[in-house]
Amino acid sequence: MILAHPDHPILLAGTTATNSTQEECVDLFNRRAAAVKELLVSAFGVPESELQSVGLGYEADPFVRGKDRNANDHIAQELLSA
Numbered sequence: 251m252i253l254a255h256p257d258h259p260i261l262l263a264g265t266t267a268t269n270s271t272q273e274e275c276v277d278l279f280n281r282r283a284a285a286v287k288e289l290l291v292s293a294f295g296v297p298e299s300e301l302q303s304v305g306l307g308y309e310a311d312p313f314v315r316g317k318d319r320n321a322n323d324h325i326a327q328e329l330l331s332a
Contacts, residue, residue, distance in 0.1 A: 252296050260296075262286055262303040265310070272307040279305030 252260055262283045266275040283303035290296040 252290070252300070253294070256297070256300060259300050259302060262301065263306060264303075265306045266308055272309050275307035276305035279303075279307065 264279040264282060266278055269275070270278070280303065283305065287298065287301050287303065290301060291298050
């Protein structure tokens with residue numbers, strides 16, 4: 251789909267659980283985004299110039315805080331299977 255529409259840039263936006271500070275969570279996402287970009291470029295031939303990323307951490311997360319963890323402080327299983 252990405253290669254079929256080269257005139258549509260792709261934005262990789264990510265959030266993280268509240269395991270750390272906002273800054274550390276943004277850094278974690280940026281490292282994850284770099285890995286995703288590398289895979290898309292090297293394995294699928296997506297031009298790097300079509301890919302942008304933004305790390306939202308948890309402060310700009312569209313999900314309600316606390317929904318990422320269950321009562322035992324484990325990552326909610328429904329999120330893992332999504």
